Amino acid sequence: MKEVFTMYNSKANLSNSSCFDYVRKTHGTDSMAAAFCRSIKANSVKAAVALNNDSLSFTSFFSLMDEIKKSDIYPLLSKCLQHALEIWETIDKKEDTYVRHVLKDRDSDTFHCTCKWMLETGYSDDGLSPEFDKLLDSAAIILLKSFKDNSVLPMVAELIFARHRRGGFIFNLVWGFFEYGDPQSLYLIASKLRSNHWDDVELAKRLLNFIPVVRSGLSTDCDTLYLQVIAWLRSNIPFMEYTGESCQQSSNPVPYVVLSAKKRYLEGLT
């Protein structure tokens, strides 16, 4: 058993991935869980070292969470992995855990890194399970709403459209995306008007339905519509304000409004 684990480790090193990721991708999730259980029994410290490997993906970690919770390995985990478990505990058991207190502290670099790791290494496996998707959503929302991290906006936009294509639940992600509150982010949605996937185009139109040229429905050509939307955004973004409206309130929420000339004058925007 030990030799097999060592062999996986060597092959993983060659492919620059953690051994658990390597096992999951080559032999499946069940084999990975079995390898983890064997490694815990053989040497929990070495198992923790393998888990704490920087190249471990959130997908693999998520798939091992039940086994990790059953073991006594928690104190040996990195802060990043401990935070990931705490986020899950908070959502799953709806408890007021350490997570909520950390969210109060906007300077928690480790927590920020945890959420970023979850999203960056997990988003390509979106759809793995409802619980997994929920955790990705939470990581994205925390990054956008609590840490105001705009570096993840493109990834979240891609996640929204990819999940929508497969019919998954997107509203929390969309809400988190808009909650970032910067109208410049609308360019990411507008770019989908030229997508080769018709579902992307339809969703982009729905999300941008507050823009007059989109709402009018007059433009049938997507390229023309895209250029019209870009032109409208360029003219109006300096004067737009986030309203906070979401799909929970309306079938056609208006997330941004253009400030009136009077309000622009009063706010020194003219």
Next chain:
Amino acid sequence: MITISGSVPDPSLLLKYPPGSVKRLITDILHSSSKEYGYRSLKEFEFELQLRDSIIHASIDLFRSRFSFKDFHDSICNEKYWERTDEGGFLSHAHVKPYDAINDIYINSYMYGTECATAIVVVYYKAVADTFPEQRFNELFPRIYLMDWQYTNNRLGITLDRRPHDYLPGDCRYFKNPDVDPLTPQWQGENVIDLGFGNYYGHGIGIARPEIIIEALNQHRSPGSETSAYLMDMVTQLGFKQLAALI
């Protein structure tokens, strides 16, 4: 002000409904408003009163049922009548009568769970089902997809007024929780039905006065936040006149 066929109705209309009743309250609000509420006929006016009354009864009945609060990831429904979609919504089966599917939510309420906006849409469909003849309801709404405000049938005529002149029992209002805890986005706000007399029904909170609903939402704020939830001015309504023409 109320006008029916372009004329102010006989004052006896205003006294037709007993004091303390929802229909009397609605009539009083419309009559005393500075805005003109015009109806093509007495029948159209009475239809709106009846449908608003049905909305309130549907709200109270849903509150009293075992219909549970769940976010879209965990929503549940009776698969005999509904298909639960990947995004957590409920689509009525093509082979079942929509009237039966909507009523099943009330009959077997313990088998259903979703969030607040979808609950309001359930209330709306139930109210319409209770007001329309069964066959007509099935003709107008052959397939129903319950997924908050998305995919509602155009025949319901649902509209959003961000600056309404008056607030009436049967209207849907919205309490916003601007500083919601990012781990509980389902509590970013609460859709409620105005039951009249200062009470509101919101799925997940219950029947309560505004301050109680605000207090409940404030329990789900980001740690350390002191930004309170609040009741927004906006109103969502069924298209009463549109539906009156369809009955």
